[in-house]
Amino acid sequence: MNKEEILNELLQYFINENRDVHINSIPSDYKEKRNLLRALMNIREPEPIDSKILKLQDELLKEETVNRNPVDPCKLPTIAEAFKGRSIPFSEKLVLWQGDIISISADAIVNAANSKLLGCFVPLHRCIDNAIHSAAGVELRLECDEIMENQGFDEPTGLSKITKAYNLPSKYILHTVGPIIDDKLTKEDCRMLSSCYTSCLNKASEYSDIKTIAFCCISTGEFRFPKDKASQIAVESVCNWLRENPERFDRIIFNVFTGEDYNEYAKLFR
The missing domain is CATH 3.40.220.10 (Leucine Aminopeptidase, subunit E, domain 1)
Structure with missing residues (x-):
């Protein structure tokens, strides 16, 4: 899966698990989608999470960390x-x-x-x-x-x-x-x-x-x-x-x- 496919799957999971959140449509712009994912992560209660989703989240976040060129x-x-x-x-x-x-x-x-x-x-x-x-x-x-x-x-x-x-x-x-x-x-x-x-x-x-x-x-x-x-x-x-x-x-x-x-x-x- 490429980065956007991972993002789409994560969004779908976080939207589906939170029935109190009503989102009419997922944005098409990558940055807007990424902000939506962050917002959904921010409001998520500390509940168990599917291991497959956790692996995808880690893959996305680790790549973003590398792209920031961490400072020694x-x-x-x-x-x-x-x-x-x-x-x-x-x-x-x-x-x-x-x-x-x-x-x-x-x-x-x-x-x-x-x-x-x-x-x-x-x-x-x-x-x-x-x-x-x-x-x-x-x-x-x-x-x-x-x-x-x-x-x-x-x-x-x-x-x-x-x-x-x-x-x-x-x-x-x-x-x-x-x-x-x-x-x-x-x-x-x-x-x-x-x-x-x-x-x-x-x-x-x-x-x-x-x-x-x-x-x-x-x-x-x-x-x-x-x-x-x-x-x-x-x-x-x-x-x-x-x-x-x-x-x-x-x-x-x-x-x-x-x-x-x-x-x-x-x-x-x-």
Whole structure:
């Protein structure tokens, strides 16, 4: 089967299994069809799935991952190389990289999750949680559901869980729930954000095959944590952790998506 034939079969399956979704016709344009598939995956509950369909989904997503030309984190310039002449602790390990986190082949990437830990159910939402689950595949929601069923309660702010990365170029995903800012920023908000970074590093350090880890900008999107303070906490938390564990990890990447986020980190490193 070619790529479009696979896409058509996946669409038919996801439409047929969800009787609450009413779609009059499937678009003819490939991009529109692909967006429809992503939307159907976004709203799908963590239910068992036909193994044949899962295999087709994996084939499609793996090809898309390859086509993104995954970035090798060890080939990215470190802070020591990019910001020469600046005295930054552990600058030979730290990296500032602007790009899409689903396109980096770090051993582990960090997902800014919500307390249900099942991913974003809003079709085609632009949050990182949606992007990661969409690119990883429905297996990720199934594993997260199993974790949460065993836990029996919502994921607390500031902690982390680890899963496989499935169809992403990474091996693992670290899921952490950052603080939500509804009013003024508090010391407790800052402490909880720092805990997100520390918890992810602690969890990742339990796995000997995790040598590189890419952090997203936790809580600065939908959760409204001020970007300037969040970047400061991120760098300080990682450096403080490395002071206690100086031999751990080859690269820790601060992954940013926008120029605004990049500039906040760059100010610190300059």
